[in-house]
Amino acid sequence: MIEKAVEELITVGIKISTAEEDKIAYCKDFNPLHLHKLLKRETPALPDAVAFPKSTEEVSIVLRTANAYGIPVYIFGGASGVIDAATPYEGGIALSTLLLKDIEINAENMMVKAGAGVVGGRLEKILNHRGFTLRHSPQSLYCSTVGGWVATAASGQFSTGYGNIEDLIVSLTAVLPDGEIVTERVTPRRAGPDLKKLFVGSEGLLGVVTEVIMKIFELPEESLTLSVEYNTMGEAVKDAKALMSLKPALMRIFDDEESLRYFDTEKFSLIAVFEGKGAGTKADMAKKIVRGNITEGYAEKWLDKRFNVSDISRIVPLGFIFDTIEVACFWSDAEKLYHEVIKAIRSVEGTITASAHASHFYESGLCFYFTFAGFPVNIEEYYREVWRRAIETSLKNGGNITHHHGIGRLRKGWLSSEIGGYITILRDLKSVLDRRNILNRGVMFD
């Protein structure tokens, strides 16, 4: 079947590779368990072929052909997702969006149209050169793609001020599993059903996002920071809630362990960035609002290191396993949730560190981003157990199962606890739109 499909696709001019090196390149996402396989020179899975469509129409042809033969298709952007969503466990076709690479800046209407395969860091650089910014800045900015942001419902470091990806999308184009192309009239807003949101966080289950129009902002002329120390997480959270009245562009709280890593202090730390017109006034007001000990330079230190993930490369070769677990909760549950999840992670034998920062803030609550590392005898068992205890503890204490990394295969066991009865609608949608279940099979549910 796959051979026939590949032959057909090549005949109509789609770039397809069955070379070993391309299969190895498209064998996984960035779920940490995969790294240990690589160290053993093993691949978690291998696609039978990799497709590189260069237009929405070519994506449509790939999906139509795969549908005709019932071949599984796994969608790849930059493969920086961490939830084991893209890994091609059943072979089939790895569909790369990377040739969807056009960028069109509409300065007058403050928008940018970007192909799904555009890499975030490059897009931001090009926008900056023209005096604009996306202000969507996930830690994966340099290696993730626009399509991936939509598919995972991504969130960036400046989300507190500018919103998450769903707030930044003006319009998008997607291809349904049967090859139908769906798009809409581009407009600043409309009433009526906003069905493009179906694709936000859909992790490739319902279609392939091929092009996205996003808001852009002028690069802020003024940017001021605030750095504060506290004795407890609770005190920091209270101040963060108070600061929301000033709408900081960015705000974070680091617990004592992460403060040690970033700032060489074992206090709890809060940093905030105020930018744009009136930033100075806001920063002055913020200093009057906070009850913690105002200090200097923490925000700058973190801003300088915010894309540095090199510790992964330093510890994994020695047999350490690490991961991050991000969950959202209301203000009322924040302090307890933080302590309970840390306790739950630490309770698993082999844990060497469990820490957290609060990374995204809303009027009603925040996101805690837990980081753990372990040095267990059995990496996979340890990893699954940490995840089980952490997520169950989060759910029990008012947290949810994910803020912005997504569900994938990693969290699918808890999806019904998260979206309740909506899971039936999701299954129905999947069966209607993807009758032969070709897209990202095994993601979110079996």
Next chain:
Amino acid sequence: MINPKVISRIIANTDIKTKLRLAKVIPKLGKADEITRCMLCPNMCLHVCPVFDAERRLTVSPSVKARLGYFSQDYTYEAVYHCLPCDACKSACPMEISVNDNLRNIRAGFDTEIARKAAERIERDLFKNLRKTETEKREGKILYFPGCRTLENGLFTKTVEVLEKLKIDFAVDDLLCCGMPYYELGLFEKFKSAINEVKRLVSKYEGVVSNCPHCVAIMRESGIRAAHIISILQPVKVGGDLSYHDPCIMARKLDVTQEPRKLLEEMGCAIHEPAFSGKDTHCCGYGGVYKFIAPDYAEVVAKNRRDHFEYEIVTACPSCKTALKAIDFVELIGERL
């Protein structure tokens, strides 16, 4: 480096069994080789990699090439050769890992048809300039070493004229290759023989100047006193709106980014910076041997780079000049001397 206080805290908070096992590995923290560390990164330099940007497949992205290098045991992969010596990755990497430096060592471990054929093409198409260019040898204190790429685009004669007008005491001698193409292909024996020949030639002189940043870098790494020609150029009145393209090796390996701009300012030019400039420059695609491995993609890199500019491009590298259809400093100055 990981803060020692963090390590102490980790040890204090860890169960006894794990603590005992930890004690054995902590001294090895961060000591894995570069290819392994690069492979384990999520590709945090993907946004600056010109080869990835041209080919648009993860296969040639920096950390996946490291993966393919790591997986190279009985044989190696073609993608290991799809790299430029631009070090954009190193410049963006907190571990300062140059993917190309590491892949070069992988290439050296295999006798591949890819390397052999590329070497043949280089010897046929690039080295022909060394054989065919007619030169008038001359004596002098410093050796003018044009490099193969300078001979390709007519820059050699112009440079000789400029050096004469500037009254530089320079020599022209046998035309040689610095050996860079062999070096980049991992053909280290051939490289050694080429660079030794260069060493013998330059031993008669106080030093070397070259138009080619690559030649200068290779010669310096081999212990030869070499400088880029820009260091001896003099400003002349030019004026107008221009953009300067930083050759990647000039900016990142020779650490020269300010001098060309200063020179342009002294020449009365208004400099318009492109996206990707200074140390954050973007390769033109003609560096190293990529053009002889994947010529079509090298052209895509060149086009991508050209698209960053709105004004006439000035540069200081014969490869960049050809790739970007740019004017070289030597030409800019030579026209008005």
